[in-house]
Amino acid sequence: MSRFAWLIPTTAALLVTGGVASTIKASATVRVGSPAPDFTAKTSTGQTVRLSDHKGKLVILEWTNHECPFVVKHYRSGNMQKLQQEAQAKGAVWFSVVSSAPGQQGFVNAEQANAVLKQNKATPTAVLLDPEGTLGRLYGARTTPHMFVIDKAGQLQYMGAIDDALSLPDRDVTKANNFVRTAMQQIMAGQKVNPSTTQPYGCSVKYKN
Amino acid sequence: MDQRLLRLMLLGLLLVWGWLGPVFPVQAAPPPYVQAQLLSEVAAVQPGTPFWVGLQLQMTPGWHVYWQNPGDSGDRVRLDWQLPPGFTAGALQWPYPERLPVGPLMNFGYQNQVLLLTQITPPAHLRAGQTLDLPAKASWLVCKEDCIPEATSLRLSLPVAANAVLNPAVAAAFQQARRQHPQPAPWPVVYGVDGENLTLSLPIGRVQAAVFFPYADGVITYAAPQTLRSTAQTTELTLQRGYQADLTTVAGVVVLTTGQGSQAYTVAAQPGALPNRAENWGQILGLGFLGGLLLNVMPCVLPILSLKTLQLAEKTRQSARQVRLGGLCYGAGVLVSFLALAGGLLLLRGWGQQLGWGFQLQSPGMVLLLMAVLFLVGLNLSGVFTVGMGWTGAGQQLAARPGYAGEFFTGVLATVAATPCTAPFMATAIGAALTLPTGAALGVFASLGLGFALPYVGLCFVPGWRRWLPRPGAWMHTLPQLLAFPLYGAAAWLLWVLTLQTGTDGLAVGLTGLLLLGLAAWIYGYAQTHSGWRKVSIFSTLLIVGFCLTLPARLPDSQGVVAPTPAGMQATPTPVWEPFSPARLAELRRQGRPVFVNFTAAWCVSCQVNERLVLSQAAVQQAFRQRGITLLKADWTRRNPEITQVLQGFGRSGVPLYVLYPGGNQPPVVWPSRLSVAQVTELLSSQLGG
Numbered sequence: 066m067s068r069f070a071w072l073i074p075t076t077a078a079l080l081v082t083g084g085v086a087s088t089i090k091a092s093a094t095v096r097v098g099s100p101a102p103d104f105t106a107k108t109s110t111g112q113t114v115r116l117s118d119h120k121g122k123l124v125i126l127e128w129t130n131h132e133c134p135f136v137v138k139h140y141r142s143g144n145m146q147k148l149q150q151e152a153q154a155k156g157a158v159w160f161s162v163v164s165s166a167p168g169q170q171g172f173v174n175a176e177q178a179n180a181v182l183k184q185n186k187a188t189p190t191a192v193l194l195d196p197e198g199t200l201g202r203l204y205g206a207r208t209t210p211h212m213f214v215i216d217k218a219g220q221l222q223y224m225g226a227i228d229d230a231l232s233l234p235d236r237d238v239t240k241a242n243n244f245v246r247t248a249m250q251q252i253m254a255g256q257k258v259n260p261s262t263t264q265p266y267g268c269s270v271k272y273k274n
Numbered sequence: 275m276d277q278r279l280l281r282l283m284l285l286g287l288l289l290v291w292g293w294l295g296p297v298f299p300v301q302a303a304p305p306p307y308v309q310a311q312l313l314s315e316v317a318a319v320q321p322g323t324p325f326w327v328g329l330q331l332q333m334t335p336g337w338h339v340y341w342q343n344p345g346d347s348g349d350r351v352r353l354d355w356q357l358p359p360g361f362t363a364g365a366l367q368w369p370y371p372e373r374l375p376v377g378p379l380m381n382f383g384y385q386n387q388v389l390l391l392t393q394i395t396p397p398a399h400l401r402a403g404q405t406l407d408l409p410a411k412a413s414w415l416v417c418k419e420d421c422i423p424e425a426t427s428l429r430l431s432l433p434v435a436a437n438a439v440l441n442p443a444v445a446a447a448f449q450q451a452r453r454q455h456p457q458p459a460p461w462p463v464v465y466g467v468d469g470e471n472l473t474l475s476l477p478i479g480r481v482q483a484a485v486f487f488p489y490a491d492g493v494i495t496y497a498a499p500q501t502l503r504s505t506a507q508t509t510e511l512t513l514q515r516g517y518q519a520d521l522t523t524v525a526g527v528v529v530l531t532t533g534q535g536s537q538a539y540t541v542a543a544q545p546g547a548l549p550n551r552a553e554n555w556g557q558i559l560g561l562g563f564l565g566g567l568l569l570n571v572m573p574c575v576l577p578i579l580s581l582k583t584l585q586l587a588e589k590t591r592q593s594a595r596q597v598r599l600g601g602l603c604y605g606a607g608v609l610v611s612f613l614a615l616a617g618g619l620l621l622l623r624g625w626g627q628q629l630g631w632g633f634q635l636q637s638p639g640m641v642l643l644l645m646a647v648l649f650l651v652g653l654n655l656s657g658v659f660t661v662g663m664g665w666t667g668a669g670q671q672l673a674a675r676p677g678y679a680g681e682f683f684t685g686v687l688a689t690v691a692a693t694p695c696t697a698p699f700m701a702t703a704i705g706a707a708l709t710l711p712t713g714a715a716l717g718v719f720a721s722l723g724l725g726f727a728l729p730y731v732g733l734c735f736v737p738g739w740r741r742w743l744p745r746p747g748a749w750m751h752t753l754p755q756l757l758a759f760p761l762y763g764a765a766a767w768l769l770w771v772l773t774l775q776t777g778t779d780g781l782a783v784g785l786t787g788l789l790l791l792g793l794a795a796w797i798y799g800y801a802q803t804h805s806g807w808r809k810v811s812i813f814s815t816l817l818i819v820g821f822c823l824t825l826p827a828r829l830p831d832s833q834g835v836v837a838p839t840p841a842g843m844q845a846t847p848t849p850v851w852e853p854f855s856p857a858r859l860a861e862l863r864r865q866g867r868p869v870f871v872n873f874t875a876a877w878c879v880s881c882q883v884n885e886r887l888v889l890s891q892a893a894v895q896q897a898f899r900q901r902g903i904t905l906l907k908a909d910w911t912r913r914n915p916e917i918t919q920v921l922q923g924f925g926r927s928g929v930p931l932y933v934l935y936p937g938g939n940q941p942p943v944v945w946p947s948r949l950s951v952a953q954v955t956e957l958l959s960s961q962l963g964g
């Protein structure tokens with residue numbers, strides 16, 4: 066009888082273990098403090114870039130959609146262009162990423178992308194064309210703008226909103242507290258980035274459905 | 275210039291403004307995708323008395339506005355009051371939102387229509403007849419695939435009257451909004467992290483659908499599916515983690531759909547052990563084992579086990595093999611009883627009965643039966659009658675029945691007697707066990723039985739242990755007579771429980787039963803020593819016992835007795851315990867007041883000890899009063915599904931349980947099951963300050 070009693074917990078243990086083993090496997094999530102996932106992407110000038118080729122430099126990823134009012138706000142005020150120049154003065158690489166799918170708001174082919182750059186007088190290192198949304202999903206880009214700052218060692222140091230102006234229509238973006246500028250300065254000074262994550266705001270990225 | 279052209283140009287200008295963002299506060303030109311207006315629940319404002327107003331937004335079909343956390347993109351609705359001096363406005367109350375997928379992303383918001391309530395407190399110096407003007411600026415982002423920021427200025431114009439008058443025209447809309455407001459969850463919620471999965475464990479069963487809306491960004495990946503697993507007792511909602519690396523409290527709103535409809539709760543989940551996970555199972559098994567060991571020294575069990583041990587000292591003349599087999603039979607009796615009790619409990623709960631550990635004692639019939647058994651064992655020890663060895667073989671006691679069947683039934687008896695003495699360890703282990711799948715739950719009960727049986731079985735198997743037992747002697751006849759009294763005590767206590775359950779009519783039935791059983795035992799014992807009386811004794815004993823068996827049916831219906839706080843429970847005059855109900859608890863918590871809930875039962879010994887020696891002490895009562903704590907007593911003496919459900923919420927399946935709700939929106943704190951005065955005052959100062 067007492068020998069039999071041990072069978073009950075043993076059987077139960079097997080049942081429970083089986084149940085737990087069948088849990089869902091989730092995809093990896095990009096996190097600050099972890100290596101930024103490597104990628105290759107086509108630029109609007111027909112070149113191919115790879116993130117790992119830029120080790121040793123600060124890399125900034127900017128998700129953009131030139132038709133999104135939030136993006137428009139940052140370009141019309143010259144805020145984004147100024148930030149791009151500051152970043153490049155620090156030797157940083159700036160990639161503007163377009164993840165809008167064909168037929169969706171903000172979709173551009175190479176030619177259109179270059180025309181938008183010219184019109185905005187924007188100077189990113191390159192515009193990355195991501196009509197399939199592969200790069201956007203890899204980084205979990207949700208809004209335009211959505212910003213990512215990667216340090217020289219390839220670690221993600223900041224992800225989130227460009228600033229604290231939220232979407233309040235009457236806030237002046239040039240006077241807002243710019244989180245990307247702060248992150249770049251703190252990384253250059255060898256400090257811990259703070260804040261390192263914020264909730265991004267803007268239009269949703271117009272991914273392929 | 276042509277008048278018409280000028281008008282057209284002006285109109286065009288207005289339209290452009292509407293599209294590009296800030297709309298100037300012109301009421302005549304409302305934003306195109308959302309119609310906004312302010313509603314007041316009162317038609318007239320009473321000076322100094324808070325009243326509710328609502329911002330009603332009506333969206334163009336297909337368009338939506340956002341909840342306080344908009345999800346992957348978007349922005350919450352904002353309402354900024356420009357109130358006259360002396361007025362204050364509370365925070366917006368958000369009805370729970372819906373999940374709105376946008377491609378592979380997810381937003382949280384409202385379609386069609388929403389009413390966001392705010393409480394406004396007017397100053398006391400207003401004059402009746404005066405008209406109030408309350409302006410506010412509302413802004414929101416309205417989206418379909420593209421988003422338009424809109425803003426407008428609104429105002430409420432309300433008369434002041436000596437008494438507030440409700441506006442019947444808006445009552446339904448306010449009621450509808452309130453139904454969708456989350457309530458503070460009355461039970462604690464824990465979460466566990468497993469790789470990229472974050473699982474919320476909710477102590478509520480039979481949930482058909484569940485959705486979690488976090489307050490903070492990055493806690494979960496919004497668009498990922500939320501996987502529901504709900505049993506009769508618990509619900510697990512598995513979410514995909516977001517970008518936040520270090521989680522502390524996972525706070526948000528969970529919407530649960532059950533057979534009774536949907537209800538939203540605010541939760542602040544703490545990291546914790548998920549109850550039905552294999553990794554915790556070993557721990558629960560261990561706790562069960564310890565609890566079982568501890569049961570051996572409980573007052574209801576100790577007399578029976580002492581006797582067993584005595585016989586063991588006597589059994590030196592038996593062979594080692596016989597002793598061992600006897601021990602195993604006793605162990606089997608214990609295990610079988612524990613598994614039978616657990617199996618019965620699980621089966622009943624599977625059928626939807628709200629039962630917990632100790633349920634046996636919630637039925638007056640069972641209390642009566644247990645009392646009768648303990649009383650008879652007591653009479654047996656007192657020497658009134660003997661069992662076994664035929665009608666002439668005196669000198670043997672019930673628990674001393676020879677043979678292995680006797681050993682087995684001693685195990686059964688010990689288990690039955692042990693059920694009221696739920697030791698502190700056992701409460702946790704059993705509560706956790708009952709949330710497990712059936713097989714695993716039975717495993718925990720088996721472990722408990724093993725712990726309970728181990729000391730005696732060990733004595734049988736290891737002769738070395740027996741050296742500690744005293745030598746046989748004359749005291750072996752005196753001690754059983756003495757040990758009868760704890761059993762009479764236990765029977766008396768059960769009689770008290772019965773009285774609390776069924777009132778004085780039940781007491782009369784109980785006393786009649788004791789009297790008749792005493793008589794039957796005496797007749798039976800008399801015939802054992804007087805051989806001529808055998809037939810008469812069999813006949814009359816059977817007659818009396820047969821009559822006694824009809825007694826449970828004569829007990830008054832326990833449901834019919836209205837005694838929420840029976841007289842016996844008020845014996846100590848100082849405590850001011852209000853009867854517990856989930857509604858009362860929710861109400862007190864809404865008011866932000868601290869509440870202490872005492873989950874207790876008359877048949878629970880440790881509860882009674884804590885109540886009498888700690889909770890009703892003047893120092894403790896004063897400490898409660900000083901901090902303005904409302905004391906609620908959840909009396910589980912009789913069956914009460916509402917209390918059972920709350921107990922389950924804390925992973926418990928039995929009493930005692932002591933919970934302090936510190937007030938505000940802070941999560942409840944579970945206190946230890948064993949209390950002392952010093953400990954209580956210390957807990958109060960550390961958890962509430964002062």
